[in-house]
Amino acid sequence: MDLQALHDAVDAFFKEEEWNYEYVNERLLRFGMKGENLDVDAHMVLDEEDRELVMYSEFPVKVPPEKRGVIAELLTRINYVLRHGNFEMSFDEGDLYFRTGLDAADAEVTPTLVRNVVFRNFWMMDRYVPTIMSVLYGGISPKVVLEPSETMS
Template structure:
């Protein structure tokens, strides 16, 4: 990804220059690491996919410009039915306990499940290593815990039983 000859947002004097530099670095990393990112039109973000052993994961990598933060979201490919959301919430809470990087989230309004990891790079230069260490936990943990999510959603296991199976 080539930088334009002059982009005000990359000018060191621009209010959000560090955030835009981070976004440029994020794009370069995603390209070089083989993610095939698609730019999101209305914000500094990219969409991409990750094929895990257990699930095909939709991802979003976003830079919060003013805050100089990197956010990575790994989305489950389906929505949780309304009548299963309490059980799934328990499962995700059990999964979150003890995680060192990131957390699972459930939107009770629509049933969306995602894993989020983030990094604050304020007053620092965002690097490929930091991006890698933020993005891969999201997809790996979604991939790891997805079978348990399915066990709970389809009534095969209780949340506690599903966690025991996944974390063995």
């Protein structure tokens, strides 16, 4: 799969959805979405060499240094039950993202596959924003804030 084929599938998806997006360069694009709990900024990396499409949605605030440990615990607990995608945080900067991706090696990337990556990503970020905010600003412990259905115990 070449870079042009990735571009074609991505462009077709955004045009079908009538969604604004912009290329920062040939391998990086930015876009956003309004969710139920927040407006999300996102970017997508198109990697021709590894034949991947990776999307990151950005949590709207940086996690302060004193909260990074407890947020890391929360993200680990959430990630444990996720089947697709994951939360990640930079311990140095406090940036928090949800990441989804598509391995396109030996496969044709279609607008439908791009749609699955994008909507899964936004849905998960939007779903867990109240949970993250409860731990970040409400002082609730990660173990307590997650519903029983969202834990393995």
